Amino acid sequence: MKKSFLLLAVLFLVTVTNSYSQYGHSRGRVNSDFNSSAWKGRFTNIPANASFCDQEFTQAYTGAIPCNLDSVPNTPFYCLDLCAPLSLGDSIRDSASTIPEAIYITNTYYPSHTGYAGELPDPRDEACAVQMAIWHFRNALVINSVTMHGGDVGGATIRARAQTIVDEKIANGFSYFPIQTLQIMPAENPNNFYIRTIDTAGNPVAVNDIMLSITGGGSLSTETVNTDHTGNSPVVIVNGFYHYSVVEATARVQVPGGTTYSGLNETLQLVVLGKTTTALKTVFLTWGTLPVELSSFTASPNNRDINLNWSTLTEINNSEFDIERKTFTTDNWKKVGSVAGNGTSNVPHNYTFYDRNLASGIYTYRLKQTDFNGNFEYHNLNEEVTIGVPVILQLIQNYPNPFNPSTTINFDLPVAGIITLKVFNTSGKEVATLVNEARSAGYHSVNFDASNLSSGVYYCRLEANGFSKVMKMALVK
Numbered sequence: 001m002k003k004s005f006l007l008l009a010v011l012f013l014v015t016v017t018n019s020y021s022q023y024g025h026s027r028g029r030v031n032s033d034f035n036s037s038a039w040k041g042r043f044t045n046i047p048a049n050a051s052f053c054d055q056e057f058t059q060a061y062t063g064a065i066p067c068n069l070d071s072v073p074n075t076p077f078y079c080l081d082l083c084a085p086l087s088l089g090d091s092i093r094d095s096a097s098t099i100p101e102a103i104y105i106t107n108t109y110y111p112s113h114t115g116y117a118g119e120l121p122d123p124r125d126e127a128c129a130v131q132m133a134i135w136h137f138r139n140a141l142v143i144n145s146v147t148m149h150g151g152d153v154g155g156a157t158i159r160a161r162a163q164t165i166v167d168e169k170i171a172n173g174f175s176y177f178p179i180q181t182l183q184i185m186p187a188e189n190p191n192n193f194y195i196r197t198i199d200t201a202g203n204p205v206a207v208n209d210i211m212l213s214i215t216g217g218g219s220l221s222t223e224t225v226n227t228d229h230t231g232n233s234p235v236v237i238v239n240g241f242y243h244y245s246v247v248e249a250t251a252r253v254q255v256p257g258g259t260t261y262s263g264l265n266e267t268l269q270l271v272v273l274g275k276t277t278t279a280l281k282t283v284f285l286t287w288g289t290l291p292v293e294l295s296s297f298t299a300s301p302n303n304r305d306i307n308l309n310w311s312t313l314t315e316i317n318n319s320e321f322d323i324e325r326k327t328f329t330t331d332n333w334k335k336v337g338s339v340a341g342n343g344t345s346n347v348p349h350n351y352t353f354y355d356r357n358l359a360s361g362i363y364t365y366r367l368k369q370t371d372f373n374g375n376f377e378y379h380n381l382n383e384e385v386t387i388g389v390p391v392i393l394q395l396i397q398n399y400p401n402p403f404n405p406s407t408t409i410n411f412d413l414p415v416a417g418i419i420t421l422k423v424f425n426t427s428g429k430e431v432a433t434l435v436n437e438a439r440s441a442g443y444h445s446v447n448f449d450a451s452n453l454s455s456g457v458y459y460c461r462l463e464a465n466g467f468s469k470v471m472k473m474a475l476v477k
Contacts (some may be wrong), residue, residue, distance in 0.1 A: 010415075030065060030067050031374070041121045042059055046082075054414065060149075062128045072277070079134070083441075106275060109130050112126070133162050149176040183283065193238065205227070205231055212236060218238055249283050260272055278362055298310070305355065306355045311397065322368040357445060398448070402475065407443055408448075411446075421463075
């Protein structure tokens with residue numbers, strides 16, 4: 001029997017300062033041997049009204065998920081969310097994002113630690129409780145509604161333990177924050193830099209075979225460095241660079257528990273690393289004297305929109321910022337908007353841009369700052385931004401409304417399925433079929449052209465997976 005795990009949308013904040021960026025480089029694959037002892041968890045039954053997913057999960061695996069990460073077998077993960085399926089053998093990639101609740105839980109409980117107060121004797125029970133706690137914070141899982149599959153044996157104890165974990169997390173707050181374990185540090189000479197490596201506790205560690213490169217112009221005095229027991233490498237010299245050149249470093253360093261990994265299949269799956277491990281990381285730095293000094297660059301998802309905010313301390317001859325985006329599956333950058341700069345200024349300025357109506361996926365952003373002479377530089381967001389699948393089925397009010405002659409209809413699907421989207425007049429007669437096919441979980445948009453219809457009130461009905469939603473529209477000619 002094929003076993004599936006379930007995930008959904010995620011909200012987090014990512015930041016960058018001084019054009020310094022980090023992203024994941026490690027990949028993994030879910031262990032396809034479900035009979036392996038590395039699987040630590042239980043099968044549970046979750047009613048449809050027990051979470052935001054609005055669907056019943058029967059015999060859902062609830063616990064730690066072993067993955068082969070960068071050729072290291074049985075690295076433990078937890079399912080971040082409850083609504084999108086993750087199957088045996090699926091591939092995952094480090095998205096370099098972090099979720100505060102997941103960071104706290106995965107760095108406090110099993111498998112990061114064992115032998116702590118309150119831990120259940122059987123690791124499968126403890127892992128099941130930990131997973132329930134994560135789903136509680138991400139999907140509003142009602143823990144007391146969950147039962148163990150096959151008779152609820154041990155269910156009361158596991159539910160009580162999960163609630164204790166939730167209560168302890170609330171009492172202790174977000175005690176864990178990500179730490180950048182691979183860093184490009186400026187040297188005394190402004191044309192030089194060195195590499196610093198630390199562990200997730202902030203202690204210096206020695207790392208060998210750190211790969212270096214530069215793009216956009218210039219060369220480096222070496223392409224490989226090692227750090228010693230101080231965590232520092234020898235100085236690297238940058239020759240003949242342009243002010244928008246990018247220096248990049250890649251190394252195998254510690255990755256903190258709670259780091260989010262994303263599935264590589266059509267359905268966006270999200271899992272979190274169950275404990276600190278070692279994997280590939282890449283950091284990069286825009287090099288040279290910058291005409292604009294950026295103090296922050298952040299991004300936060302809001303349903304299918306991403307809000308970008310950045311601030312400058314000073315600006316010299318600043319004409320504009322172009323906002324560029326690329327998806328997880330492509331290497332091509334796409335311009336999605338522009339914001340005018342403030343010329344020359346010695347006072348801080350705040351900027352905002354809304355990237356709207358995005359499909360489910362993983363996105364990367366950068367700012368292309370251009371001066372009035374045509375010179376430009378890039379400022380990179382240091383982490384990827386995830387638009388997950390919706391948590392509930394929704395039919396969004398069309399826009400514009402009233403409309404003439406066309407309008408856009410958006411709908412959200414928490415799970416894939418056969419859907420129909422039809423339009424009816426006030427007499428109940430069908431006047432248009434907009435969709436009648438299988439659609440993947442995610443955010444969808446459809447254009448409705450009513451050129452051949454007369455003015456009046458119309459009703460749009462969405463049917464999917466046994467549920468239906470109806471919306472009222474007004475055509476005014």
